Amino acid sequence: MDSESWMGKAIELARENVRAGRGGPFAALVVKDGALLASGTNLVTSTNDPTAHAEIVAIREACRALGSFQLAGCEVYTTCEPCPMCMGAIYWARPARLYYAGTRADAARVGFDDAYIYEQIETPVEARAIPMTQLMREGALAAFAEWERKSDKIQY
């Protein structure tokens, strides 16, 4: 299947997700070697999970299928430019390539906070809308030192 066919399938899933009342108008697929590895739709309101965006659902399912925390060689198709949460998840999972349809501005126009969250993330931590306070940095450094000393750790 070509890229347009995969994206067409993702768009159909997004529309079905709205009709079924499972969540927002978003879906994502993970494809490897020309085959569908996993799909996901937005399930935030039906599962009471604010992290259940289509990309997160699909990435978690694809990693389960592969038995790996990395999506090496995979393509991700998503019906909208990923929000910062999902973009972060994509970088941690490290697929080979991403295809997206709508933009963060398109999502904002139908009521989703994607563009606002991008703005907040580019705002200095001390000036964010959610108050963010640093304390006890030395405790975090002690945990990091313990990590550095651990000889049998699995890095990622």
Next chain:
Amino acid sequence: MDSESWMGKAIELARENVRAGRGGPFAALVVKDGALLASGTNLVTSTNDPTAHAEIVAIREACRALGSFQLAGCEVYTTCEPCPMCMGAIYWARPARLYYAGTRADAARVGFDDAYIYEQIETPVEARAIPMTQLMREGALAAFAEWERKSDKIQY
């Protein structure tokens, strides 16, 4: 308990997580009305889930406990400045306040990609290290139009 006591508890969980070999040196708590609602540690390598950062694990558990996709009135304590994925999740969950100990630069010094992913997210989509291609925007807009027409939708 005061903020330092909660953060001290989170730091202890982060250190235990390293010793137990469950994942990276990170932990997070969600506190509401002075009581612990949920805790989470980094479980990426032990669960093969790249999204299982401490904050995501704690937010999902706290939302399950509350039966809500929002963390209204909650405080989040995390042993490190959240990565873009977790910062996005925090904005979607909308807690009242965040406390953090280490910074993205501290995390980078012990081998975690947080600072790099922040840089990538501030890079134009077409210039990112993971190739990102837009196609079929009109399909996304059709899904969004279906969402806008839906009269019984749950917005968030």
